[in-house]
Amino acid sequence: AQSVAQPEDQVNVAEGNPLTVKCTYSVSGNPYLFWYVQYPNRGLQFLLKYITGDNLVKGSYGFEAEFNKSQTSFHLKKPSALVSDSALYFCAVRDPAYSGNTPLVFGKGTRLSVIA
């Protein structure tokens, strides 16, 4: 069964510093990986995804993520954090071994707090 782990409930970073939000996954084959962001009282917004190809994926709002197959990780990164990046971040996985558009399995989420 596919699963995702986000080992940190909370990440604190100073504005202007680089940020990393960690994610590891478990699937039977090559994964499809996603990152979403949720602002207070809002729905989840898509940030980026890895399907195939270049291991470094660039997404919205200056975020990027690196797929590492040997470590089964897909960490979210940003070179310089903004206070407005403070939100709840979710990593998600889909196992393409299943046909069709099966649901995403989400991690528990990591709350990012960027301090001015």
Place this chain on the structure above:
Amino acid sequence: DAGVIQSPRHEVTEMGQEVTLRCKPISGHDYLFWYRQTMMRGLELLIYFNNNVPIDDSGMPEDRFSAKMPNASFSTLKIQPSEPRDSAVYFCASSWDRAGGELFFGEGSRLTVL
């Protein structure tokens, strides 16, 4: 496109009452998903549809929960009777029929059962 539209945004009801949550997916999307979000359990998949047909409802907590999709532009999630432990934010999401496709989420319906 207006995105995924959910209603109501907030619902406060008393235990035992029937609750109906509504969702309009993005036009042209083949898949519709209902998720529930709580502090304790995070995001849980309740049920999903493909071309209006329920594919997997194994996440529906119990018989008090039911979901329908009578046409491509409308789905409902019903709880009858509601209980305090049903209090959560319920999200609807839709996507195209391709394995690498991302989900598009609505703003959610926050349910409080007193």
